[in-house]
Amino acid sequence: MHAPIGTFDDARPAPDALDLLTRPVADAIRHWRGAVPAEDLVFVDTDPEWADTATFAEHYGPELLAQSANCVVVAGKRGGETTLAACVVLSATKVDVNGAVRRQLGARKASFASMDTAVGETGMEYGGITPIGLPEEWPVLVDAAVVDLPYVLLGSGTRRGKLIVPGKALAELPRATVLDGLGVAVQTA
Template identity: 55%
Template sequence: MGKLQTEPVLSRLDLVAAPVAAAVGQWSAVVPVDLDDIAVAAIDPELADTTAFCAAYEVGLGESANCVVIAGKRGGTVRYAACMVLATTRADVNGTVRRLLDARKASFAPMADAVASTGMEYGGITPIGLPPQWPILVDARVVAAPHVVIGSGVRASKIVLPGPALGVLPNAQVVEGLAVPAG
């Protein structure tokens, strides 16, 4: 995929965040995905942000999926969710996501909260290895992609996997219309 130099993720768990490595290590028991289809690639951490990454590594925006952490609030309760959307789109936070979280208000989680809650680096957060109570909302376009590049929990690498694999993660829900075209 593009100029990425990938290796099987199981042979390079040192390239991913600790919660990601732990989750991948348990996949054979809980996720119906062939681990041979999951790869990781080291990247320049200064190029981890989507636009810079895609340009430098010649990966199309339609092949890159972003994980955004959303905080939904109702009363005094805050619920977190991860949303997986293609880089050509943006999560419909105040519409679809807010309704799915049954929240009065939804917004991007503060960076410090997202990092502390996930054990991952900002700019590298991925749906793999998130807290088990969090729903993972996956836009249907992500699942329809043959392969996507996602975060690895750290800024110094990316994971490449089949789009359908994201739809079978624990707590994943594939949602039509989760994202709208980026404007």
């Protein structure tokens, strides 16, 4: 199989790679529902040394930067209650935690979840967290720019490998909300 974006030696439909995924991601793909068929989700096997976005693009092609998204776990707090959520934004942007996220979660304060919390609650590896396979009660906030991409490169739940999915598939995830302005441009000095 040829990946819809990028040049990878090993690309296959995600349902054919369940043994390479973490349990929550494999389960989500196994029970996939939505207009986009599970076979349109592609797993590409990649070297874990190149998992970080900038290094990944250096090795697999700089054109992938514009088609890559990051999934980060955030914690919204209000009145002693904490809500964990996932945010998916283009890799060239950062999550508007104190604006869009805080408002969407109805939180007084929002921040990035600790690495221990993100890994422990998702069952995924740090640096490979993906919105596919998250706990069903979690809100999944997706920047509209990600949904608009024909295909987007995401983590696969592990640092080894990535998922390439149609952007519109992310809008169909359980508890997904598409937001304009969730990802904001990164300020450079």
